[in-house]
Amino acid sequence: MSENAAPRVWPTLAARDARGLIRFLTRLGFEETVVYGDGERVDHAELSWPGGGAVMLGSVRTGEAAEWSPTPGAGRTYVVTDDVEGVFAHAMAAGADPLYAPRDTDYGSRECGVRDPEGNCWFFGTYQGAAAAA
Numbered sequence: 001m002s003e004n005a006a007p008r009v010w011p012t013l014a015a016r017d018a019r020g021l022i023r024f025l026t027r028l029g030f031e032e033t034v035v036y037g038d039g040e041r042v043d044h045a046e047l048s049w050p051g052g053g054a055v056m057l058g059s060v061r062t063g064e065a066a067e068w069s070p071t072p073g074a075g076r077t078y079v080v081t082d083d084v085e086g087v088f089a090h091a092m093a094a095g096a097d098p099l100y101a102p103r104d105t106d107y108g109s110r111e112c113g114v115r116d117p118e119g120n121c122w123f124f125g126t127y128q129g130a131a132a133a134a
Contacts, residue, residue, distance in 0.1 A: 073119025
């Protein structure tokens with residue numbers, strides 16, 4: 001698989017303060033690709049991870065759309081990075097709650113975990129998955 005392949009799996013998040021979540025994630029290294037919405041409401045946003053991959057997010061939906069909208073704070077996402085310590089430091093400076101500081105795992109990864117202001121859990125590590133090794 002090419003490193004530059006467009007994402008084909010998109011974790012999606014809903015946020016009570018979508019603009020705030022975008023600011024938080026860009027402080028961790030995500031890059032704002034597109035944001036559509038009015039004022040504080042975000043109808044659709046895409047944030048790219050420089051090493052590959054991306055997430056979509058938007059404001060909590062109401063009315064008919066609420067039926068399929070994710071629950072704010074229910075997301076869990078793993079992001080591959082070579083700079084676990086740097087991402088953890090940026091997350092702490094951005095106001096994240098630490099789940100665990102950078103540590104080595106028994107499967108050879110260096111990882112950390114944080115909770116964003118919306119309650120989503122983010123895990124950053126060097127493990128690229130078995131599919132990357134194939």
